[in-house]
Structure formats: structure tokens, C-alpha cells
Amino acid sequence: MNRVIPAGVFNGYQKAVRPPEDMELTHVGPGTPCGEYFRRFWVPIVMTREIGDLPLRIRILGEDLVVFRTSDGNYGLLHIHCSHRNASLEFGVVEDCGLRCCYHGWLYGVDGTVIETPGEPAGSTRKDTVKHGAYPVIEYQGLVFAYMGPPDKQPDFPYYDTTRLPDVELVPYCIHYPCNWLQVCENTMDPYHTVFLHARVTDVHFGSTWGTMPEVVFHRRDGKIYATLTYRIDDMIWVRSQETILPSFSQVGAFWEEGKTEKYFVRASITKWTIPLDDTHCMIIAWRSFGPGIDPEGVHGDRTLCGKQSVDFEGQTGVESYEYRQRHPNDYEAQVSQGHINAHAAENLGVTDQGLIYLRRALRKEIRAVQSGGDPCAMLRVDDEWLTHVQDTVLPIPPVPGKEDKVLLKEVTDAVMEAVFAGDHLSGQQRIDRIKNELKKIKHDARFKA
Ligand code: FES
Ligand SMILES: [Fe+2]
Numbered sequence: 001m002n003r004v005i006p007a008g009v010f011n012g013y014q015k016a017v018r019p020p021e022d023m024e025l026t027h028v029g030p031g032t033p034c035g036e037y038f039r040r041f042w043v044p045i046v047m048t049r050e051i052g053d054l055p056l057r058i059r060i061l062g063e064d065l066v067v068f069r070t071s072d073g074n075y076g077l078l079h080i081h082c083s084h085r086n087a088s089l090e091f092g093v094v095e096d097c098g099l100r101c102c103y104h105g106w107l108y109g110v111d112g113t114v115i116e117t118p119g120e121p122a123g124s125t126r127k128d129t130v131k132h133g134a135y136p137v138i139e140y141q142g143l144v145f146a147y148m149g150p151p152d153k154q155p156d157f158p159y160y161d162t163t164r165l166p167d168v169e170l171v172p173y174c175i176h177y178p179c180n181w182l183q184v185c186e187n188t189m190d191p192y193h194t195v196f197l198h199a200r201v202t203d204v205h206f207g208s209t210w211g212t213m214p215e216v217v218f219h220r221r222d223g224k225i226y227a228t229l230t231y232r233i234d235d236m237i238w239v240r241s242q243e244t245i246l247p248s249f250s251q252v253g254a255f256w257e258e259g260k261t262e263k264y265f266v267r268a269s270i271t272k273w274t275i276p277l278d279d280t281h282c283m284i285i286a287w288r289s290f291g292p293g294i295d296p297e298g299v300h301g302d303r304t305l306c307g308k309q310s311v312d313f314e315g316q317t318g319v320e321s322y323e324y325r326q327r328h329p330n331d332y333e334a335q336v337s338q339g340h341i342n343a344h345a346a347e348n349l350g351v352t353d354q355g356l357i358y359l360r361r362a363l364r365k366e367i368r369a370v371q372s373g374g375d376p377c378a379m380l381r382v383d384d385e386w387l388t389h390v391q392d393t394v395l396p397i398p399p400v401p402g403k404e405d406k407v408l409l410k411e412v413t414d415a416v417m418e419a420v421f422a423g424d425h426l427s428g429q430q431r432i433d434r435i436k437n438e439l440k441k442i443k444h445d446a447r448f449k450a
Helices: 033-038 181-189 193-200 322-327 331-336 351-371 405-421 428-442
Strands: 042-047 056-060 063-069 075-079 098-100 107-109 114-116 137-140 143-147 169-177 215-221 224-233 236-245 249-252 263-266 270-278 281-290 391-396
Touching: 033 351, 042 056, 042 063, 042 169, 042 270, 042 281, 056 270, 075 098, 075 107, 075 137, 169 331, 181 224, 181 236, 181 249, 181 270, 181 281, 181 331, 181 351, 193 331, 215 351, 215 405, 224 351, 224 405, 236 405, 263 428, 391 405, 391 428, 405 428
Parallel strands: none
Antiparallel strands: 042 143, 056 063, 063 075, 098 107, 107 114, 137 143, 169 281, 215 224, 224 236, 236 249, 236 391, 249 270, 263 391, 270 281
16 A cells, blocks of 8 residues: 555646747747748758659648659749649649649749649730749758748858768758657757766667766857767767757767777767757758768768668667657657647756757747847858867876866866867868867877876
8 A cells, every 4th residue: 555645745736737838939830930030041851862753742840832853953842732723732743844733734933933824825924923932942962951031031051061071971861750849959958868868767879988977068159059078988088069050950979989089070970950840840850971080990870771760870760669668768759758849837957958048048039139130140151161060079188186087177178179169260171180180289288187
């Protein structure tokens, strides 16, 4: 029999109603504050390989759309309902220069121009009086990106540094989640979860050293939020920096990294966007990095597992049995189970939640800036290269007798990040060389020696 506990101790009744979600940060349809903010960026909408000879129905930011590739190689993204009588263009026919509606044959160009209205009498100008909803599209490295915002605000396409590395191959993948975008996006700014979810609570999912509590510092800089995670692994100090670039672009280092061997400025293993499909569905659409730049021995990961609803590390898709997922919970279970839209008002955040507090605060500030007629924060770029700072550096720096190791880790982290930012006026190989040179000086720095 249960121990008798006084009735007044229980408070389930008082908490039975879940508070509503934070609409300002989570709702993304046309005209919503967050939706309008998202519409100021180029966002990936689908993997190139998903587009075959048929039009593909998709949902992005609460809008139903159809994406297609014409036989002459152009990509189009149109509102799904035909401008004539609203039949869905997913049942249309892709032609050389556009998409033809199945119902009465209206033909649309990739820019929404009505090219033909074949049922109208000869000489009809009907087609000249209608323009169909369309968005500009760019295909890049196996992903199709769209700009869905006001035409006069269209930004340059972001060519991030990590997408142009000579010794890295980018392999696209895409995973859908039945929940709001923010709770999936926040995961990167919750670095402490790696210790518990991925190492201590049930299973060790990734590197064997991930159960070590890192020293974590969050930084804000140029529209980005960084976390540095620094680990003492025997006589090595491993400094990982990962970042979220607003609104939802993030990069993280190799998930197999254990911080045991010396290395400098090794870049992202995952370059990803969390894209809202609507308020209660989202996707991670991303590249996994392969090649000597990220994996010199060529022994980690499996590119054949990266694709639609699939990636080469476990726990991201929720496809296993319910019982298996209960016994071996992973990222998917932790994120999706927060609810269709997480209720922030029911959370009780602590000091380890600083990253997502920063993220929410920064998002709110940006959303409000756009809402009041401003522009999103400009990204750091040199020429046409957009600079990011995700990296792993592992330095042979043993503990210094008489010095608290926590203090040493903090000083080495600061030195590493100073070196990483020292390349901010450069691009390409010049920047990489400069940063690596600066990083290599750290292990000889007298401050970090016995
Ligand atoms: S509804 Fe599309 S052509 Fe008539
Ligand atoms: Fe995780």
C-alpha cells in the first residue's frame, strides 16, 4: 500500500490546464510576426533529389505550395491553387517552360506569369490580367532554397564558408517533426542536454567522453548566438564552438569527436536549418559533411544513410517502436514530446538554459524590429562569403599545478575564440590559414604551461 501523504501536498489539480504557447515566437503563417520575420531570409524548402518529373506539393511557413523543375532546368515555386478556379497544381503537368494546370490547361511560368489560357477565345487578354503567386528559388549543393518575403526586401543568397570547403563533401538530408520549429531549433543552444540525454541517463549515443560536464559559455555576436563547450580530457583541452544564426540556421561539430587527439579548426559535421512547415510541424533540412576536412581517417558516418527521413546517426527520426523509444530516448523523443507547441510558461528554467534564453530573447528582438519596419540583423561577410565560426580545436595542454583547472579551461577557451575571430576580415583559404596559425600558437603560450 502507498505511504499516506497529506492531500495538501499534491497540486496536479492546480496545474491541470497547460498554459498557452508563446505565439510571438512560434506562429509562422503569413502576417504573423514570426512568420514575417522568417520571410526575410532565403530558406531551404526541399532536397533537389525530391523533385522528379511531377510537381511536388509542400507546405512551408503555413503556405501550401507546389515546387517543380521544368524540362529546361528551371525551378519554380507556386501557390498550390490555380489562379483560374483553384484546382491544385500538384496535379498539373510540367512542361518546358512551366507548369500546366490539369483542369483547363492554364500554363504558368516559374515567375507566376500566366503564359497560356487555352480555353479562352483567340486574342483574349485574360492571361495578361492575372499573375499567379510565385517565389524565387535557388538550387545550391543539393538543396532548393526559396525567398518568400516582400520582393523589395530580398537579401543576397547566403554562401556560407562551410559550404565551400575544398576537402568537405555536403550530403543533403531532411527529417520532418510533428511539432513546432522552435523546440527543435533550440536543441543546439542546449548543450548540457548532450551530457544527460546522450551519455548519462540511458545510453551513450555518440562519443564516449560526452558524459563529461563541459565548461559552457554563451556569447552573442553579429546576429548569432554561440556556445563554447570546453572539456578537460586527460592532458588535452577540447574547445568546441557551435552556433545558431538567426532565425534557425545552426552548425555543430563532429558527433564522433572525443577530444583525445590534437586538431585545429575542424568545421561542421552538420549544417542545418530548422524550417517551420506550419505552427505544429517543422523539418530539419541539412547537409551532413563528409571527407578529409571533417573526418581525416574516413571512418565515421555513412553517406548512404543520409536522405529523406534518414540520417547516419541514431535517434533523430522517431521510426523505432514506441517501447524502444521509451527505453532508448534520443533527440527526437526529447524535442517532439514537449508538445505540438511547447508551452514556455510551464517551464522552470535554470542556469543551464542560458543558451535558449538568449535565443528566445534575440528572436523576439529581431521579430519586433522587423514588425516595426526594420531589417534583420546583418550577417558577417567578406566579399560573397558569409562567415561562420563552428569548429573543434583540441590542444595538448595538461593541468597546470597550482592553477584551478576551471580557470585554465576558461582562459584557453577565450584564447581559442580570439584566434577564431582573428580571421573575420578574411575569406576562403586565407582565413582558414590565419585561424589555424593563431590557434597553434596557443599550445606554446607561457600562460598555459606549468
Ligand atoms: S482551375 Fe486551373 S486551369 Fe482552370
Ligand atoms: Fe542532441
